[in-house]
Amino acid sequence: MLGNNNMSDFRNPWDDSSNRNKKPDNNDDLDEIIRKSQEKIVDFLQAKKKPSGGGGNSNFSGSNFSLPSSKIIIIALLIGLLSWLSTGFYTVQPDEEGVVLRLGKYNRTSIPGLNYKFPSPIETIVKVSTTRINREIIGFRSNSPQNYGTSRLFGSKPNDVADQNIENRPEESQMLTGDENIVDINFDVQWKVKDAKNFLFNLRDLPNENTVKSCAESAIREVIGIHKISDALAQERFKIEQKAKQLLQEMLNNYKMGVHIERLQLLRVQPPLEVIDSYRDVQSAKADKEKLINEALAYRNSMLPRARGEAEKFLQEAEGYKQQVIASAQGESSRFNSIYNEYQKAKDVTRKRMYLETMEEILSGMDKIIMDGKASSGTVPYLPLNELLKNNNNSEKK
Numbered sequence: 001m002l003g004n005n006n007m008s009d010f011r012n013p014w015d016d017s018s019n020r021n022k023k024p025d026n027n028d029d030l031d032e033i034i035r036k037s038q039e040k041i042v043d044f045l046q047a048k049k050k051p052s053g054g055g056g057n058s059n060f061s062g063s064n065f066s067l068p069s070s071k072i073i074i075i076a077l078l079i080g081l082l083s084w085l086s087t088g089f090y091t092v093q094p095d096e097e098g099v100v101l102r103l104g105k106y107n108r109t110s111i112p113g114l115n116y117k118f119p120s121p122i123e124t125i126v127k128v129s130t131t132r133i134n135r136e137i138i139g140f141r142s143n144s145p146q147n148y149g150t151s152r153l154f155g156s157k158p159n160d161v162a163d164q165n166i167e168n169r170p171e172e173s174q175m176l177t178g179d180e181n182i183v184d185i186n187f188d189v190q191w192k193v194k195d196a197k198n199f200l201f202n203l204r205d206l207p208n209e210n211t212v213k214s215c216a217e218s219a220i221r222e223v224i225g226i227h228k229i230s231d232a233l234a235q236e237r238f239k240i241e242q243k244a245k246q247l248l249q250e251m252l253n254n255y256k257m258g259v260h261i262e263r264l265q266l267l268r269v270q271p272p273l274e275v276i277d278s279y280r281d282v283q284s285a286k287a288d289k290e291k292l293i294n295e296a297l298a299y300r301n302s303m304l305p306r307a308r309g310e311a312e313k314f315l316q317e318a319e320g321y322k323q324q325v326i327a328s329a330q331g332e333s334s335r336f337n338s339i340y341n342e343y344q345k346a347k348d349v350t351r352k353r354m355y356l357e358t359m360e361e362i363l364s365g366m367d368k369i370i371m372d373g374k375a376s377s378g379t380v381p382y383l384p385l386n387e388l389l390k391n392n393n394n395s396e397k398k
Contacts (some may be wrong), residue, residue, distance in 0.1 A: 022300045095131040095343040097196035100124070109197055133262060136213040138220075139173030139186030140166055174272060181229040182275075186268040189216045189248070191261050198258030212252070212259060219248040220264075220357050232269050241266055 018137030083123040091114055092098040098118050101124045110117075110125070117123040142165055173184050191212055193199045201212055223244045227236055245264040252259050343350040 025242075027141055053352065080384045084119050088117050088123070090115055090117065090125050095129055096127045097130050097193075099127065099128065099196050099200055106197060106201060126200060128193055128199060130193050130196065134212075136189045136210060136216060137186075138188070138213060138217050139168075139184075139268075140168050142166060148387055170272070172217060175224045177224055177229045177232060178226050179228045181230055182272055183224065183229050184268070184272050185220065185224065185232070185266060186304060187216075187220060187264065187266045189213070189361050190263045190265075191259050193258060194259030194260040202255060203259070205259045211255075213255065215251045215255075216244075216264065219251060220244045223247060229271075237266060237269065273348050302350070317360050 016083050090110075090111045092110050094112045096112065098115065100107045102118070102122065104124075107123065107333055117125060159266070170184070175183055175185055177183055189212065220240075223240055224232060227240060231237075241264055245261055248264065249261045252261070270276060311397060339350070339354070343354075
């Protein structure tokens with residue numbers, strides 16, 4: 001029994017029972033199999049040549065035996081045939097798919113591990129990596145082997161793009177937006193193979209063209225053509241990436257190319273360098289416009305509640321005055337009715353009382369003193385009645 005059940009304890013089916021606990025080596029085992037097969041064939045042919053009777057030499061040695069030339073040719077052919085057949089073994093790595101071609105035509109797809117095929121030229125094997133991420137860059141080329149990231153490739157100033165290691169491709173990057181503006185877009189596409197058969201037989205790249213790159217450029221142009229330049233610059237950037245990725249994947253699926261798009265990323269989106277200064281002036285003016293609009297809206301929002309409060313205050317005051325006037329009028333009317341009823345009962349008394357009350361009300365605010373002639377004969381002419389009256393009024397107010 002082996003201690004651990006893992007891949008290191010894998011038993012080669014061609015090993016002898018005595019060597020089962022040894023770790024196999026594919027190349028050494030194959031040579032050993034061929035050598036042993038050759039020895040068995042030679043032993044078999046030698047046994048056929050031994051005499052069947054006892055008169056023969058019982059101490060016959062194979063080293064003294066010489067085979068006819070025809071037998072040597074047959075043995076050589078058998079050894080060559082076995083050697084040729086042994087070349088059909090091949091290994092497919094876990095991250096690969098093996099496509100077997102029989103006389104140049106697709107026959108089958110091999111799984112990872114040790115496999116066998118008819119030796120070349122009957123069958124050939126093409127191995128394709130299904131996990132490697134491939135990258136297509138649209139809009140620029142890098143003359144340096146360094147993998148430029150977004151922050152390395154594009155700076156905040158237009159002159160940063162004109163790096164000596166970066167070659168711009170305006171025929172790829174310049175696109176027309178939905179509001180008829182030109183925008184300069186650099187982006188990259190990352191993809192991998194998901195179907196080795198379709199990738200090998202349905203995808204054909206010309207020397208100066210790349211199918212995935214051409215499809216990606218077509219997809220991004222279609223998506224940009226239905227969006228405004230402001231959407232591409234900031235607001236809808238992520239949505240544009242997702243729409244372009246989905247459209248590109250649909251195109252590749254329709255072509256049955258066996259390719260899966262991992263990511264489509266916009267690296268730089270801006271107007272062309274020739275008009276970028278003018279565009280920034282326009283954007284600055286729009287920003288000032290938005291600022292003034294926002295200030296006006298803020299002022300309006302601060303004034304409207306105040307005006308509504310003052311209007312409500314005036315309405316409340318008017319309503320209070322209205323209720324006051326109505327109550328006063330109703331009181332005067334009730335008072336008039338009560339006086340009229342009393343007047344009907346005693347006209348002379350009521351008339352005299354009303355006269356006295358009216359005169360009292362009229363003369364109460366005047367500085368004139370009216371005295372009865374009979375009463376004035378006994379008074380002192382220089383008595384300051386006015387001052388006395390004022391003092392009396394002041395004391396009553398206090």
